[in-house]
Amino acid sequence: METDEGDETDAGVSTTRKTFAILEALAETDGLTITELTRRTGLSKSTVYRHLATLTDMGYVVERDGEHYIGFRLLEISEQARNRETGYAAAKRTVFELGQETGERAVFTVEERGEAVYLHRYGSRSNTLIGERRPLHTLASGKAILAEWDDDAVARFVAETGLEAITDNSITDPDELRTELEAIRERGYAVNDQEHMDGLRGVAVPVYTPDDDLLGALGVFGPTSRFKDEALHEELPTRLRDKADEIRVTLAYG
Amino acid sequence: METDEGDETDAGVSTTRKTFAILEALAETDGLTITELTRRTGLSKSTVYRHLATLTDMGYVVERDGEHYIGFRLLEISEQARNRETGYAAAKRTVFELGQETGERAVFTVEERGEAVYLHRYGSRSNTLIGERRPLHTLASGKAILAEWDDDAVARFVAETGLEAITDNSITDPDELRTELEAIRERGYAVNDQEHMDGLRGVAVPVYTPDDDLLGALGVFGPTSRFKDEALHEELPTRLRDKADEIRVTLAYG
DNA sequence: AATTGATATCCCGTATCACGAGATAGGTAT
DNA sequence: ATACCTATCTCGTGATACGGGATATCAATT
Known part of the structure; x- marks a missing residue:
């Protein structure tokens, strides 16, 4: 009976879902008032009030002048994951x-639940990137990770997640x-030619542990004007591989 | 009737508390099994099971070979706070x-709910520090922040939190x-002389926004052998003030 | 001053739903 | 074959989270 898929929509503890609905709303827009939160979550006023009171008491939410913010205590938990x-x-x-040396934006990416998650970044004015999730098949680092999987795993990924087109260049065909x-x-390296965003190219390599387990992917990206020819296919891949090896050595010998 | 203090122990939504009890246990020790979690949280087996199922479904927990881990999705929320x-x-x-230039450990600290919270760090082999909380009065950066408060606020802090002694040098007397x-x-700068840990000294300065609001504190710390004389009272304070000004300028002019 | 409108906070009866005990299943070692 | 771990599921019951509405508080508007 493992083929009972279908309505796994709202199994489990519904109160927990409400709590995180509130937290996610706060993460999206900081400094919301209670009534604003009721509007955005669709929960009742008193429910939001009670949940916020609990979260504030625990320190996961802080309140200032009637506006509510995600508290830093949540960092304490999630940093453990990182x-x-x-x-x-x-x-x-x-x-x-890597970012300093190349002058380009650099990221370290891992896979979780069939998505690419940024764990570290350099550059990018954009406010944050850490923790954000992207489709694996539209990133250089995502493809570098996928390339480590066996055919079955890739097939399963395609079946479950599909190959959404983000730009005209995105790969959509399984073959x-x-x-x-x-x-x-x-x-030994993956290239992304505007498959995630027009005008943006990227390069990435897999990073291994000393035991040859896959840790994640190391990548740089930037405007097409600077990402071409030798830079794209010689200089950057070589530099990335060196850096990936450095990580592996650091792990082996502290 | 604002003097009703006393039993604000477990007001609010108890289910939410259970959820976070599980998350905190996972943060403390990664890769726990369900039965191990029941032992650590004191909750019943099926309760843990259901909560974990919910959290996993939402992506806040991931499971591998029966072991459970904090998922990266939590980063997505908490990075917003950061x-x-x-x-x-x-x-x-x-x-x-700052860390590169001085060769010492460097931190950026803010205050939340009467505690110092590390937001950024450099150095420190210790696995993490980000998000961790310390008593304000035992850190250079904490004292730099306290020095910005008016007497009333400091008095309230002393009354509410007290002045716990962490080392023999910790300040315990309000006067x-x-x-x-x-x-x-x-x-214009704060010094910590082994008030938080024996053998460790630190220096810190406040960091302001362009509007002269207090943002946090910037500090360096290290062994007493290197933190003395001119380094402690001339070189480092000057460098810290420069860096704090840099932040302010960055904020003002991008 | 008085009124309106927006907020947070509190109360309470009701129905939901999270709870724990125990039963089942699957796996591994003895 | 037995014992002993696990995770998973079921189910009846009671706690509790729920939303509607009443109240309080504050600011802006008249």
Whole structure:
């Protein structure tokens, strides 16, 4: 009876869902009032009030002049996730160095639940990127990760998530994805040519632990004008591989 | 009737508290099994099971081989808190530079609910520090923040939180704290002489926004052997003030 | 001053729903 | 074959989270 899929919409603890609905609304727009939160969540006024009171009491929400904000205590929990494997922490410095040295934006990406998650970033004026999720098949780092999977796993990914087109260049055909991943395995690095955003190219390589487990992917991206020819296919891939090796060495010998 | 203090222990939504009890247990020790979680939280097995199912469904917890981990999705929410004010993001790079240039550990600290919270750090082998909370009066950065408050606010802080002694050098006397804060206001920087940990000294300065609001405190710390004489009272304070000004300028002119 | 409108806070009866005990199933070691 | 771990599911019951509405508070408007 494992084929009972269908309505897994709202199983479980509904109160917990309400709590996170409020937290997510606060994350989206900071400094909301209670009535504004009732509007956005669709919950009743008193429900929002009680949940906020609880969250505030626990320190996960702070209130100032009637406006509510996500409290820093949530950082305490989520940072544990980010530092789960020491490798994730080791990648932090590497991303910074990579950004400094190349003058481009750099990221360290991992996969979770079939999506790419940014764990570290350098550059990008955009306010945040950390923790944000993107479709694996539209990023250089995402494709670098997919290339590490076996065919079954990739097929499952395609079946479950699909290949959404974000730009005209996004890969949407499963066969095309397969040949692309094969090419990535061949040359050891992945390239993203405006598959996630027009005018933006990227390069990425997989990062391994000393035990040869996949840790994540290290990548840089920037405007097409600077990402072409030798830079795109020689200089950056080489530099990325060096940095990926550095992480592995750091993990092995502290 | 605002003097009804006393049993504000477990008001509010108890289910939410259970949810976070589980999340906190997972944050403390990664990769716990359900039965292990029941032991640590004191909740019943089926309760833990249902909560975990809900959290996993929402993506806040991930499960691998029967072991449960905090999911990266929580980062998505808490990073919003960290980047609430653009100043917090601006401080990130400054902390890194400060650490590189001085070769010491550097932190950016803010106050929330009467405690010091680390928002950025450089150095420190210790696995994480981000989001962790410390008593204000035992840190250089904490005292730098306290020195910005008026006497009433400080008195309220002392009354509510007390002045716990963490080391022999910790300030425990309210009068001593007052004179210390006055001295900090005079010279513009705060010094911590083994008030938080034996063998550790620190220096910190307040960081202001272009509107002269207090953003947080910027500090460095390290072994007493390197933190003395001119370094402690000339070189580092000057450098810190420069960096704090840089943040302010960045905020004003992008 | 008086009125309006927006907010947060509180109360309470009701129905929901989260709860724990126990039963089942699946796996591993003895 | 037995014992002993796990995770998962079911179910009846009682706690409790729920929303409607009443009240309080404050600011702006008249």
